[in-house]
Amino acid sequence: MVTIGTPDHWHTKIVIDAVKAGKDVYCEKPLTLTIDEGKKICAAVKQTKRVVQVGTQQRSSGQFLMAVAIARSGRLGKVLKATCSIGGGPAGGPFPTADPPAHLDCDMWLGQCPVVPYTPQRFRGSFRWWLEYSGGEMTDWGAHHLDIAQWALGYEDSGPVEIEGRGQFPLIPEDFDPVGFFAGKVKLPNGYNTATQFEVTLTFANKSSMVVNSSGNGILIEGEKGRIHVNRGRITGKPIEELTKADRDWLVEEAARLYKGKPIDPFRITTNPTNSGNDTSTPDHMRNFFACVRDRSQPASDVFTHHRTVSSCHLCNIAMLLKRKLVWNPEKEDFIGDAEASALVSRPQRAPYTIEA
Secondary structure, three states: EEEEOOOOHHHHHHHHHHHHHHOOOOEOOOOOOOOHHHHHHHHHHHHHHEEEEOOOHHOOOHHHHHHEEEEEEEEOOOEEEEEEEEOOOOOOOOOOOOOOOOOHHHHHOOOOOOOOOHHHHHHOOOHHOOOOOOOHHHHHHHHHHHHHHHHOOOOOOOOOOEEEEEOOOOOOOOOOOOOHHHHHOOOOOOOOOOEEEEEEEEEEOOOEEEEOOOOOOEEEEEEEOOEEEEEOOOOOOOOHOOOOOOHHHHHHHHHHHHHOOOOOOOOOOOOOOOOOOOOOHHHHHHHHHHHHHHHHOOOOHHHHHHHHHHHHHHHHHHHHHOOOOOEOOOOOOOEEOOOHHOOOOOOOOOOOOOOOO
């Protein structure tokens, strides 16, 4: 069994190598750095039949399961809007370079990414604020909240058809060439380059939508019949206040179905009410992983649905970087009529750290 807690740009290679070696895997989110990496992970897990749980532990939290069940039931309406508030990212830099510490193998840490001079802010926990290694807040908190929202909208196995939005990137110029940047041909100032503020709208085939913004923290799901709000401390809204005994019995059954047949209490609030720090449902999520290792079933947060979630996160970043509306084919997993956007589905990878499916 393998547990992965590396920076994001190393997740995919380790997952694929591990499952090919016959290991079951628990990997922190976000699972991938690019959409193409997610396709490769799905192929490898399908081929090897290993159990891989992604650390989107909100799937093991009672109030989030309740929100998903209510949204999918039609009680809020047929066409829904989910607003995911995930907070903004920090600005910082340019930072000075330095000599690397003797204990650090910089080349290996960089892995598939272009070679750059050592900068402490790249190599510490702040790696997530560099597009080279992560996706900023969009793939950090976004991997949690977009996962619940897309599941609630019924698109956990698919994705949006249109993506449009804007973001603020303090160190990125107006004429930025993201394709050239990820190929190592375009340089940026040596500082945090992920979005600090943003609002992006993803539209699905049935006209339901998901809005991702950088204010607050939580998920608002609304339709013509009602609305609910859920975060790591509570679930609120008139549909929650009006639950009957029959509704509560149904929610217990529906939560177990969503949890792939394993029992879970949707009325047990298991998370951190401050929305900061770790989700305290992690033990339940890890227990789900161990149970699936024993019975060889799919875990609560499988790679196939998480790939679709984090693809939506990547789509948001691509739309913001290109500054235009994008049209996406969720079946082919490619953009329609936009070669530049299609080039960002994957990235060039540096040998010997290339990722093979």
